[in-house]
Amino acid sequence: MAINQVKTGWQVDIQPGGRSGKRVKKTFRTKAKAIAWERFVQAKIQESSDWTPQKKDTRYLKDLVETWYQYHGIELNDGFRRKTLLLTMCSSMGHPKAETFSTEQFAQYRIKRIDxxxxxxxxxxxHAYLRAVFNENIRLGNWKKDNPLAQLRAFKIQEQELSYLTLPQIQQLLRRLELSKNPHVLLITKVCLATGSRWGEAEALRISQVKKGLIQYVNTKSSKARSIPISKGLESQLLEHHKTYKLENRIFSSAYSAFREALEETNLKLSEGQLTHILRHSFASHFMINGGNIIALQKILGHSSLVMTMRYAHLSPEHLQETLTLNPLSKL
Incomplete structure (x- = not known):
């Protein structure tokens, strides 16, 4: 702190918060007034933190990821997978400091990924995973600034028609699976086709989840349990399979590779990125083709939003049939 005489009077040059704090200069006509103002500032710093410099945030982006996982991600079914992906992203971006991480920095990362x-x-x-990391840290009070990814738009995705297996194709696949050396793959496939389950949900089935003509799926992607009716024949097959292979409470062991091998040998053409998920799409598609209700399908598939289920609505024989009678030309 200093009070110096200048041409216009007496100047107070003060940094009450220290070297890294706010610096203020103010000039007074008399030295007495300058001294009085200096003392006023010294008193105010004791009352308020406005003059005190904020501590520098030395955390890295990966530190926020770790906090997110500790307080929230660990409770998610895929939390560890997400954490691993997020840490890989941090590494790819050069482990940026959280305080300096910006929208532009992530936008540049996206461009490299596209290339x-x-x-x-x-x-x-x-993008959604990393945005959620900041949102959760804000909720925890661990991040005081705005979310740097809140205003960044996601890429617009052109919606593609989902492929599904026809009945002859399903028969072809089942015949091939009957020849598999894996004893579980055929029955897991039947469960997926009969209930619309994800492969992982069917493969992880425990005998306690099969009772009274129902399969109850737990530990699902949406974290909500759902019960799906099954035929007596399928229920008997599941109970008998469990007795035969004696895998404690589990009904099946891993059969993913066996399914992939069998599917490749059938030469069935699928949309890019589909493998076991074709079974879930096939269930939903045939459900609507056969006159199923879209709301019922949402509950069966466990979708949290009807928007996801509406992808199958066009397969319903009644879909948009009102256009035949409600258009203006039909009234002329």
Whole structure:
């Protein structure tokens, strides 16, 4: 702190918060007034932190990821997978400091990912995961600034028609699976086709989840349990399979590779990125083709939003049939 005489009077040059703090200069006509103001500032710093410099945030982006996982991600079914992906992203961006991480920095990362051939859908998922890290830290009071990714738009994805297996194709696949050396792959496939489950949900089935003509799926992607009716024949097959292979409470062991091998040998053409998920799409598609209700399908598939389920609505024989009678030309 200093009070110096200048041409216009007496100047107070003060940094009450220290070298890294706010610096203020103010000039007074008399030295007495300058001294009085200096003392006023010294008193105010004791009352308020406005003059005190903020501590420098030395955390890295990966530190926020670790906090997110500790307080929230660990409770998610795919939390560890997300954490691993997020830490890989941090590494790819050069482990930026959290305080200096910006929208532009992530936008540059996206461009590099696109150039490397990564799909926009995958990049949008990464964007959502990292945005959620900041949101959760804000909720925890661990991040005081705005979310740097809040205003960044996701890539617009052109919606593609989902492929599904026809009945002859399903028969062809089942015949091939009957020849598999893996004893579980055929029945897991039947469960997926009968209930619309994800492969992982069917493969992880425990005998306690099969009872009274129902399969109850737990530990699902949406974290919500759902019960799906099954035929007596399928229920009997599941109970008998469990007795035969005696895997404690589990009904099946891993059969993913066996399914992939069998599917490749059938030469069935699928949309890019589909493998076991074709079974779930096939269930939903045939459900609507056979006159199923879209709201019922949402509950069966466990979708948290009807928007996801509406992808199958066009397959309903009644879909948009009102256009035949409600258009103006039909009234002329």
């Amino acid at each position: 490397a051939g990564i799909t926009p859908n995958t990049i949008n998922r990464e």
